[in-house]
Amino acid sequence: MKRHQLILQQLQEQKHVQVPALCEALNVSAVTIRKDLKLLEEKGLLFRTHGGAALESPYIKDRPVNEKELLHVTEKTAIVMAAVRLIEAQESIIIASGTTMLALARALPAQLPLTVITSALNVGIELLRHPEIEVLQLGGYLRHSSSSVTGPYAEQVLTDTSCSKLFLGIDGIDLDFGLTTTNMGEARLNQQMIRAAQETIVLADSSKFGRRGFGRICGLDQVHRIITDAGISRHDAQRLEEQGIQLTIT
Incomplete structure (x- = not known):
């Protein structure tokens, strides 16, 4: 069917x-679209999500940090550089947890004077x-899965802290639901990090878009x-960009 192809x-x-x-694009009702998505999902061609569909399963499972570290290495390297x-000497910053945050810690210049708050044990050891x-x-x-507290x-x-920047790694970005991670405790801690920082900067490779953690x-x-x-x-x-978010594409 042509509609399915589109x-x-x-x-x-x-x-x-x-x-x-x-x-809007196909000039049909929402009932028709939902039926189309159900049929295409049954054929294994997509995954239905809340209010739409995705090519990959939108729901993320927690994986060990050493396994995640092997994924999207080239993209992460360009992102952290x-x-x-964006980091200036004498700043106080927060570096959250995750493999991209560990890559950021490894990429920091050796002689750059900073104060860094981190929840990630591997980031602290690296620094x-x-x-x-x-x-x-x-x-x-x-x-154990993330080496973070x-x-x-x-x-x-x-x-009791105030920092200029938070560098945040996430497991999923849904443009309607927001930022997510696989662990509720980590989500709560990330919320407090956002309150403690003047600017929140998310580092995420493109595979994270359209996905949700718990x-x-x-x-x-x-x-x-x-x-x-x-x-x-x-x-x-x-x-x-329509929402006023500064977007840097590496």
């Missing part, structure tokens, strides 16, 4: 689509090699800048 074509271009946009250029960087390592319950102790410390961190209205790679769809890039 739906799949839009999915290939955008990675995920919404029912209202398909209704763009992030490093020990930098004599000019003061590290405030947050404490709490250590997550969560819990009220870490959250309490952040209520714990919601925040809506996109709390994000100032996103750094991603050229795999982001034009549709997603346009929507982010």
Whole structure:
């Protein structure tokens, strides 16, 4: 059916689509589109999501950090180099957890004087090699899968701090639902990090778009800048810029 072909074509271009946009593009009702999406899902051609569809399953499972570290290495490298250029000497910044945050810590210049707050044990250990960087390592319950801490102790410390920038890694970006991670405790800690920072900068490769983790961190209205790679769809890039988010594509 030609309508099905057009739906799949839009999915290939955008990675995920919404029912209202398909209704407008194909001039049919929402009931018709939902039936089309159900049929295409049964054929294994897409995954239905809340209000639309995606090429890949939108729901993310937690995976060990050493496994995630092997994914999208080239893209992460370019993303963190763009992030490093935003950091100025003598700043106090927060580096959250995740493999992209570890890559950021590794990319920091050795002689750049900074104060860094981090929830990630591997980030803190990496920064020990930098004599000019003061590290405030947050404490709490250590997550084996991410080598990072969560819990009220870490959250309490952040209520007494104020930093210029938060560099945040996430598991999913849904343009309607917002930023997510696979762990609710980590989502709560990330929320407190956002409150403690003047600017929130998300580092995420393009595979994270159109996906959701279990714990919601925040809506996109709390994000100032996103750094991603050229795999982001034009549709997603346009929507982010329409919301006033500074977008850096590496």
